[in-house]
Amino acid sequence: MNIADYVIIAVYFGGLVVASFCFRGQNSLREYFLGGGSVPWWAAMGSGVATIVSAVSYLGGPGVAFQGDFTLHQYRLGLPFAIVISCVFMLPHFFRAQRYSLYEYLEERFDLKTRLLASGTFLTLKVCYVGVAIYAPTIILRTMVDAPVWLVVLLVGGVTTIYTVTGGVKAVVWTDVAQLLILLLGLVVVAVVAVGRIHGGLETVLSVAEADSKLRFFDFRLDLTTPYTFWTGLICGGFLILTQFGTDQSEMQRFMATRTLRDARIALVGTLLLTFVVGLAVFFVGTVLYSFYVQHPEKGAMAIASNDVMPKFIIEELPAGLKGLLLAAVFSAAMSTISSVLNSLATVAIADFYNRFAVRQAGVGVARLATLGFGVLGMIAAVFSDRLGNIVEMTLKISSFFGGPLVGLFLLGMLTRRPRGNAAFLGLCVGLSVAVLVGSSTRVAFLWWLAFSAIATFAAGYLAALAGGLLTAKNPDVRR
DSSP states (O other), X not given: OOHHHHHHHHHHXXXXXXXXXXXXXXXXXXXXXXXXXXXOHHHHHHHHHHHHSOHHHHHHHHHHXXXXXXXXXXXXXXXXXXXXXXXXXXXXXXXXXXXXXXXXXXXXXXXXXXXXXXXXXXXXXXXXXXXXXXXXXXXXXXXXXXXXXXXHHHHHHHHHHHHHHHHHHHHXXXXXXXXXXXXXXXXXXXXXXXXXXXXXXXHHHHHHHHHTTTTOOOOOOOOTTSSSOHHHHHHHHHHHHIIIIITOHHHHHHHHTBSSHHHHHHHHHHHHHHHHHHHHHHHHHHHHHHHHHHHOGGXXXXXXXXXXXXXXXXXXXXXXXXXXXXXXXXXXXXXXXXXXXXXXXXXXXXXXXXXXXXXXXXXXXXXXXXXXXXXXXXXXXXXXXGGSSSHHHHHHHHHHHHHXXXXXXXXXXXXXXXXXXXXXXXXXXXXXXXXXXXXXXXXXXXXXXXXXXXXXXXXXXXXXXXXXXXXXXXXXXXXX
16 A cells, blocks of 8 residues: 555545534434434435445455355345335334334333343344454455554444444434445446456456356255255345344434435335345456456465455555555445444443433433443454454344344234233244254254244244133133
């Protein structure tokens, strides 16, 4: 890297810190967590896309396509199911209630213990996830400047925590929009430079990819141990998307911050569709890099880990100035996700635990302290994330492990009337147990963990309610 690269990175970080102070005047939790209900739908949509397109997918996605194909995206077959459930059932309830946390609904519908267990599950899920998200940029930066992991973690996690603590959800949304534009520009730069250095250009990219089955999208094998198949996508995909959007505080929170329910629906559907397009673009960059390195075997890319493919190209092939831009793009992808997750973690912790039990309700100061605490916790988790393998697949596994029972619980509450607190709590415990059992003792692919645990939660909760109803009918003295 030369001085131009360092200047670009310095301007990027400086701009984030300055921008955060433009949003520091919150006087209430509603302003800090929900932006006062003033966020435009297009900004919420851009923020939603930026949150999903993290540095994890930005760096790991091209690596997955480089070593494999497009079959991971078969889970998008669940989009119609996820759009209907989230827009018809979930979003209207959350938006009209205007609660800080999604999980407040669970106490209203079921009881306190169910709400607390679900909130605790979400907090565990997102602390694990934010650690991986903070770690992702270290893959490239520690190679370019020979920096230790802890220093990169401190830089990325520290700056993100600062502007999230200072500006709340408005700072998160508006910096996400800017970061989305930067990361998309970075993808274009890598693709254009790589195609320009391939003999035959885009035509060669497509012919090489076709010959080596790099453009394959569908896999119709009936095999539960294969992670990405047509059947996995069709059956499990909707559950995964609902985990990412419908029952995820970090995504749903920006939609709840829009002006009207119509705006919220437009933002949610737009986010789901645009995320699909961006995901395909990320994978296509990996396909381009594959064709580039097929023509240049002397560069040794075929033998490296999938996480290192994109960083290798940025470090070795991009000219001065563009390296700094791509580093800013990687930081944008990481920090847009980290800031959203930190804000949602603080929201859930304050709404579901602090305010639920404290004599005096939290103010903005307590919310900022909670955000700071989760930022520190995420940085600690990031230091240990280098042991987890491909970062894209690891985040999907984390979501599958914890997210399925939450989806099943919300569906139980919104699609049925009979189950109450004890039945729902039992269902959630069964779902979590199924996720642990299937994930730890079978070779079943991780997306099935999600579907099995979601279905188990729903079925166990509903059957427990039926059993309780039959018992009460036979013995009127029995109380639920």
